[in-house]
Amino acid sequence: MAKGSRKEKRKIEIMDTALKLFSKNGFYTVTIADIAKELEMSVGNIYNYFSSKDALAKELIMYISKILGSNIRQINMEKISAKEKIEKIVRFYFSMAKERPELIDYFLRVYLSHREVFKDGCEGMICVSPFVTEIMIFFEEGVKNGELREQDFFSAFGLFMGYLGGMVYLKGEGMLPNDLDFYINSISENIYRALKNEE
Amino acid sequence: MKSKIVWIQGVTCNGNSHSFLNYQNLDIFLKKVEFLYHPLLPSKYSLKELSEKRFDFDILIVEGAIKKSYERGIVSLNTLMEKLSIKARKIIALGTCAAFGGVFKSYDEKNIKGLIFDGEEKKGFFKELEKKVINIPGCPAHPEWLIYVLNMIEAKKKILLDDFLRPKEIYAFTVHSGCVRNEYFEWKVDAKSFGVKEGCLFYEQGCQAPYTHGSCNKILWNEVNSKTRAGMPCLGCTEPTFLKEELFKTKTYMSIPANMPLGVPKRAYLTITGVAKSFKIERLNKRLIDES
Numbered sequence: 001m002a003k004g005s006r007k008e009k010r011k012i013e014i015m016d017t018a019l020k021l022f023s024k025n026g027f028y029t030v031t032i033a034d035i036a037k038e039l040e041m042s043v044g045n046i047y048n049y050f051s052s053k054d055a056l057a058k059e060l061i062m063y064i065s066k067i068l069g070s071n072i073r074q075i076n077m078e079k080i081s082a083k084e085k086i087e088k089i090v091r092f093y094f095s096m097a098k099e100r101p102e103l104i105d106y107f108l109r110v111y112l113s114h115r116e117v118f119k120d121g122c123e124g125m126i127c128v129s130p131f132v133t134e135i136m137i138f139f140e141e142g143v144k145n146g147e148l149r150e151q152d153f154f155s156a157f158g159l160f161m162g163y164l165g166g167m168v169y170l171k172g173e174g175m176l177p178n179d180l181d182f183y184i185n186s187i188s189e190n191i192y193r194a195l196k197n198e199e
Numbered sequence: 200m201k202s203k204i205v206w207i208q209g210v211t212c213n214g215n216s217h218s219f220l221n222y223q224n225l226d227i228f229l230k231k232v233e234f235l236y237h238p239l240l241p242s243k244y245s246l247k248e249l250s251e252k253r254f255d256f257d258i259l260i261v262e263g264a265i266k267k268s269y270e271r272g273i274v275s276l277n278t279l280m281e282k283l284s285i286k287a288r289k290i291i292a293l294g295t296c297a298a299f300g301g302v303f304k305s306y307d308e309k310n311i312k313g314l315i316f317d318g319e320e321k322k323g324f325f326k327e328l329e330k331k332v333i334n335i336p337g338c339p340a341h342p343e344w345l346i347y348v349l350n351m352i353e354a355k356k357k358i359l360l361d362d363f364l365r366p367k368e369i370y371a372f373t374v375h376s377g378c379v380r381n382e383y384f385e386w387k388v389d390a391k392s393f394g395v396k397e398g399c400l401f402y403e404q405g406c407q408a409p410y411t412h413g414s415c416n417k418i419l420w421n422e423v424n425s426k427t428r429a430g431m432p433c434l435g436c437t438e439p440t441f442l443k444e445e446l447f448k449t450k451t452y453m454s455i456p457a458n459m460p461l462g463v464p465k466r467a468y469l470t471i472t473g474v475a476k477s478f479k480i481e482r483l484n485k486r487l488i489d490e491s
Contacts, residue, residue, distance in 0.1 A: 124477020133469045136455055140465070143452035153454035 011049050014039060015063050016102075018056060023102035027057070027110045027117075054117055061111045061118065061127045064103050068096070069130030076134055082142035086195075087188040089138070090164065094180040097168040104168050112165075135161065142195070149197045159194055163187065202353050203256035205249065205283055206237040209276055210303045210311060211263025213239075214339035215294040222342035223422060232349070250274045250282065258352060259287035260345075264296035264303045264311045265324045280325060289352050290314070290332045293345060298334035298363070299439040315364060319439040334364040338436035343418045344369050363439060365412065373461050374408035374433045377416030378425070384409070387475045388483045393447075394430040396487050402456065405447045407435035409460035 017038050021030045032053055036043045050056040075088045097104045111118065111128075118127065125132050139156055142148030148156075167183060170176050176183075208216075216239050222228060229240075235256050236242045236249045244252060261280070269276040284290060292314045295301035299313040300323075315323040315332050325332075335344050348366060351358050359367040375381070383390070383399035390398025400406035408416075411433055415425045426433055434446050450457040459468050 125473035126477050129470050129473045132473055133466055136453070136469050136473075137465060139453035140455040141452075144457070148453070150451070150453065156453060 007049075012063075014041075014046060014049055015056075015060055019060060019064075019102040019106055022110060023105040027114060032056075057110065057117050058122050058127060060106060061122060062130075064107055064111075065128045065131040067103065068093075069134045071096075072131070072134035072138065076137050076141070082138070082145070082147040083188075083192050083196075085138060085142075086160075086192050087184070089160075090188045090191070091184050093164045094168070094184060097171065097180060101172070104165075105172065108165050108169055108172075132157075139195075143197075146197055148195045149199075156195060160191055163191060201231060201233045202258060202349070203233050203235055204237075204258045204260060204349075205235050205256050205287070206240075206260040206262065207249075207276075207279060207283065208238050208271060209261060209263030209265050209297065210269060211294070211296060212302075213262075215262045215297075215337075215345075218337075218339035219342050219345060221421065222346060225342075228346060231353075246272050246274055250279055254286075256286060257288045258349065259283050259290045260293050261290065261297045261314060262293045264300050265314060266307070266311045267324060268310070277324075284325065284328055284331070287331065290328060291345070291348060292332055292334045292336075292364075294340050295336040295338045295436055295438075295441050298336040298365075299441070301336075301338065302442050305442065316439055329364070332364055333358060333360065333366060335369075336363075336365060336437045336439075336441075337413065338434070338441065341415070341418055341420065344414070361412070365437070369414050369418075370412040370437065372412065372414055372417060374411045374413045374415045374425075374427065374437075375460065376414075378408060378427045379416075380427060383483060385475065386478070386480050386483050387472055388480070390430065393432075396430065397483075397485075400427060400430070400432040401449065403449055404432045405434075405445065405449050406432035407438075407443075407458070408433035410458050411435040411438055412461075413437040 014035065018030070018035050021034055021038060025034075032046050032050075033043050036046050039046075050059060071092050072089060075085050075092065078085070078088075080088075093104070121127075135157060136153065139148065139153060143150050164187070167176070167180065167187065171180055206216075216237075219225075220239065234240050234242045235254065236244050236246065244254075265276065265280070267277045271279070292298045296303055297313055299316045299318055300311055301313070304311045304318070313323045313334075314325045315321060315329050315334070317323050321329075333348055335348060337344065344366075347369065348358060351366075361367055361370055363370075375384070378384070380390070380399050383397065384401060387402065388398055389402040390400050390404055393404065401409055406427060408427055413433075413436075415433070416427065419425055419428075432447060435441050435443065455465075455469065459465055
């Protein structure tokens, strides 16, 4: 499908609507019929775009991963230090959580919590590759220029993304006394201190 | 008319001479050429005569790195080079030392170089000879590589060279081409130690084959094997960057190999790797030959 075509725009519209409904009412509660109704489309027409709810679920995680990946890629391309990049990534992640909470919500509450939906076709890193690849490049470049410490990738990845995901999750549960922005500086500093090369 | 060859040595370990002596059809080849001088083979001239006599010949083979003040017996390497290089129709810098400085360069960085190149830079002691020189790097160079070049010269055929003056016919490939471990490379299954039949040596064991130019897995050594086939990492010996440190360990930054396969962008490599690692192929994670 050509990028920017009418069909492509409609497909994105369906995905954005599905994400909002999943976020509001839960993944298992929302049916294809609910999504169709919200869009004033026929159920049959939705199936022209996605063969099943599971197929939609997989496309959604790839859609989100591409959005996150392309934004982090922009940060990776900047000629700034790893410390500054950390701050920018945290700021971007929290801004996404505020402006498009359904995206991060889907990542945390559907993709990571319902692995059974993704077992065929989204094994391992396949559907989150654009996002994970950019995080890998961020780490690799940081270690290469001596700013970050050499360590196992997943130890660092878990620390960085687990931390951010955890904060957004707490915010979603109404357990944080302050807005996410309040924590950007201290969290960025914590991540940097945990990753930096002290030699 | 037999081609007349003069084979001289600079700072060397004799490795390329020994490699040449292991050429499977050496007896046939020696009937086709005449060695006016070779340090190990019966020759027409002695080293002293080589420097004193006037004679014509076709090909000069230089084995070993160049050090201007170096002396072979009573003869200065520099004087010998200056005399012979004028007469030679073609000059072959045989082995990585002659081509780039190689192993010996690390002993005296400033004063030991290749003929045309000093490592990656075209700053060798005889760079004015560039048009005559063909580099055949390798530690050592495979005898078939040398024979190919000598045959091409004898047949007066054009030898296409890359930017490091290496024949493309031999060095356009990576050592990775033809490696029997490629299936493990595709699915990112590591070799856990040397000498085992299973696993790729690129991820942990320091193998440089995916970014080293050479035909080691196309033209086998002693016609039977190669380093990587035997379970030993490629050390990148045909490159001007040879010899690197920590040859038996893959340099990584946060688990990501510091050197990508030749010409592969990092993002492309990481994307493919992430996908391949998402699947565990049972067959490739087991011993090939189960002893039980």
